[in-house]
Amino acid sequence: MTGKGFDLEGIRERLVKRQELIDHYKEQGKNLDKNLEQQLKQELQQEHQGVLLLEAQKEKDDRQEIVKLRSELEQQQQDLLKIKQLNYQRMAVKMAPPMTVLRNAILAFVVGGLICVIGQVMFALFQQGGLVEKEASTATSATLVFFGALFTGLGLYDELGKFAGAGSIIPITGFANSMVAPALEFKREGFVYGVGARLFTIAGPVITYGTVVSIFIGLIYYFTK
Amino acid sequence: MVLKKLGKQTLQFNSMPSIKSWASVVGPMEGQGPLAEYFDVIWDNTLGSEKTWEKAEQKLMQYSMELALEKAALLPTDLDFYLAGDLLNQIITANFTAGSLGIPFFGLFGACSTLAEGLALAGILIDGGYAAKVGVSASSHHDTAERQFRFPTEFGVQRPMTAQWTVTGCGSFVVENKSNGFKITQATIGKVVDMGTMNANDMGTAMAPAAFDTIQTHLQDTGRKIDDYDLIITGDLGLLGNNILKELLKKQGMDTGNVSDCGILIYSPEQDTHSGGSGCGCSAVVLAGYLLEQMRKGLYKRIFLVGTGALLSPTSTFQGNSIPCIAHGVVLEYS
Amino acid sequence: MEDLIKAFLVGGALCLIGQLLMDLTPFNITPGHILVGYVTGGAILSALGLYQPLVEWGGAGATVPLSGFGHSLAQGAIESVKSKGLLGALGGGLEATSVGIAAAVVFGLVVATFFNPKG
Structure with missing residues (x-):
């Protein structure tokens, strides 16, 4: 402790006592009295500084015990802060504007469904045009990707996304949007680090994890068939 | 000295x-x-x-x-x-x-x-x-x-x-350094307040406690009351943050009739900005455009402008850290 | 017409689930998480044989959402293992989805080249 010499046993004792106090307030969900909180904070700060200095003076091999004590002190500082934080968050949540869950859900359902209907129409047209089922499905995906990209470029897809939410994110048009939007935005950083790299900001993880999972599936199938 | x-x-x-x-x-x-x-x-x-x-x-x-x-x-x-x-x-x-x-x-x-x-x-x-x-x-x-x-x-x-x-x-x-009418008489320098919120889409909740801390400290330091000010204007807590700040002040028994926010003033509800405006420019243009003009007209004699900053970094939010916030206040008087 | 209604219902339901995941879970789920989750989730469901029935019933309603992309990846890998053995596990998924990915890259690049962000 500052200017008072070190008394590790004393620090440990106070640590335990303080923890009891903190746990008590935590359970009650009450804030500490301002003066008490200030006093605890000050105490912790003093002890932390003292322990830090002691740690600096010790040889490397003798530090273990003191490092443990230091991290316990740091944990307690966090615990003390947490009481106030949690109480505040509990109060703030009550003030938050109501989420428009129902409206969002309906819009997501309708818009997502409609995009799939458009896909179904395309699919039927491609089949009529002579493509077999798989080809028609691929052609549908590619066409939807094209329109997703185009509407992003025209600045319309984000307007749709604003109210459709997941309804315009989850269809493959949303995948196209997730590629084009960052690429467009960072175009001014050039075609390599701007457009080229940013195309894969969100598509990158999608393709990465999709590929990895498909490989696992292939392997599992190979060894279990 | x-x-x-x-x-x-x-x-x-x-x-x-x-x-x-x-x-x-x-x-x-x-x-x-x-x-x-x-x-x-x-x-x-x-x-x-x-x-x-x-x-x-x-x-x-x-x-x-x-x-x-x-x-x-x-x-x-x-x-x-x-x-x-x-x-x-x-x-x-x-x-x-x-x-x-x-x-x-x-x-x-x-x-x-x-x-x-x-x-x-x-x-x-x-x-x-x-x-x-x-x-x-x-x-x-x-x-x-x-x-x-x-x-x-x-x-x-x-x-x-x-x-x-x-x-x-x-x-x-x-x-x-010449006294000309729009005087800066006091400033209250804020402390970083971190209430552990992590939502980058909800700055009002994160910043309101910082604004509250600075306002409360300012009133203590100066011995003034909240109604010694014609206007206490935060920049920018938005609608939600403004509500929370008022709630915090009311709990201390203060009247919040003169508490407003630049982020609320700058847009109309029809503009669909949700909780209002934000950004360094918000309080700057509201003060430069609107507030000083209102002071000149005599509507406000003494205002307390509380700039509230969410010191958010994308890096630290991606790593799951909370948003530290700060609020600085300046007293502006017109005579 | 019946196909269209089925596509609407299945596609809508898949999107609805995503929306509820974003709105009702305490975690901060971004569109990126949703897309990755749907692709991997779709692939796993497909491998378990649960996605194919959905495709047969809902048509584009099941293939257009990104879980359908996961389905193609998984089926591609399985088919490829059948015909090529172990090596097929590596390439099969990407082979089956190569047209879609290539289309996304090309269209993405073209659009990003010719358009500017509106803000």
């Missing part, structure tokens, strides 16, 4: 540094808002005549500072210091503007508290006798900020109801 300080955190400017002139340049969205008539220049698009939004923001800052200088019949060389900041990484807007104006420069980062921080520091420089004239600017730009802190603008995501809309605009001020 006697400290010119009240209590723990409040500075008293005895020589009454004063705001000599000001100017604001804003984007189209702000130009459609209720304060449109108070802005000096309204751009009809967010790029101006530049190729990138970042350059556009730099021009916003430079033009507003030059306009403020011109109104005071000054040139950049007449300023002793320039205090400026913005939201972008390494405060590039302020750096380039200071470079092109060629004034000795302090770069500030305080997120939305930048303007209040700048005015407080200008007060310190002048009251300390280190400067006769100081320029202060704070800018933000919706499109540069969104992609840095959240998502690319063309990305089809929903903005939650708690989200605020970053203001495109810059307000600049010339502060001088």
Whole structure:
């Protein structure tokens, strides 16, 4: 402790006592009295500084015990802060504007469904045009990707996304949007680090994890068939 | 030497540094808002005549500072210091503007508290006798900020109801050491307050406790009451943050009839910004355009401007850390 | 016509689930998480044989959402293992989805080249 010499046993004792106090307030969900909180904070700060200095003076091999004590002190500082934080968050949540869950859900359902209907129409047209089922499905995906990209470029897809939410994110048009939007935005950083790299900001993880999972599936199938 | 300080955190400017002139340049969205008539220049698009939004923001800052200088019949060389900041990484807007104006420069980062921080520091420089004239600017730009802190603008995501809309605009001020009417009499320097919130789309909840802390400390330090002010205006808590702040003040038995917020004033509800405006530029253009004009008209004699900054970094939020917040207050008086 | 209604219902339901995941879970789920989750989730369901019935019933309603992309990846890998053995596990998924990915890259690049962001 500052200017008072070190008394590790004393620090440990106070640590335990303080923890009891903190746990008590935590359970009650009450804030500490301002003066008490200030006093605890000050105490912790003093002890932390003292322990830090002691740690600096010790040889490397003798530090273990003191490092443990230091991290316990740091944990307690966090615990003390947490009481106030949690109480505040509990109060703030009550003030938050109501989420428009129902409206969002309906819009997501309708818009997502409609995009799939458009896909179904395309699919039927491609089949009529002579493509077999798989080809028609691929052609549908590619066409939807094209329109997703185009509407992003025209600045319309984000307007749709604003109210459709997941309804315009989850269809493959949303995948196209997730590629084009960052690429467009960072175009001014050039075609390599701007457009080229940013195309894969969100598509990158999608393709990465999709590929990895498909490989696992292939392997599992190979060894279990 | 006697400290010119009240209590723990409040500075008293005895020589009454004063705001000599000001100017604001804003984007189209702000130009459609209720304060449109108070802005000096309204751009009809967010790029101006530049190729990138970042350059556009730099021009916003430079033009507003030059306009403020011109109104005071000054040139950049007449300023002793320039205090400026913005939201972008390494405060590039302020750096380039200071470079092109060629004034000795302090770069500030305080997120939305930048303007209040700048005015407080200008007060310190002048009251300390280190400067006769100081320029202060704070800018933000919706499109540069969104992609840095959240998502690319063309990305089809929903903005939650708690989200605020970053203001495109810059307000600049010339502060001088002659008492002229718009006096900066006190400043309360805030502490970082972190209530552990992590939602980058809800700054109001994160910042309200910081504003509360600064207001409470200020009243303690000065021995004033909340109704000694004609207006206590935060910049910018938005609707939700404003409600929370009022709730916190009421719990202390204070009357909150004169508590308002720049983020609420700048847009009308029809503009669908959800919780209101935000960004360094918000309080700067509201003060430069609207508030000072209202003071001149005699509507307000003494206001307390509390700049509230969410010191958010995309890196730290991605790593799951909370949002540290700060609020600085300056007392402006007109006579 | 019946196909269209089925596509609407299945596609809508898949999107609805995603929306509820974003709105009602305490975690901060971004569109990126949703897309990755749907692709991997779709692939796993497909491997378990649960996605194919959905495709047969809902048509584009099941193939257009990104879980359908996961389905193609998984089926591609399985088919490829059948015909090529172990090596097929590596390439099969990407082979089956190569047209879609190539289309996304090309269209993405073209659009990003010719358009500018509106803000």
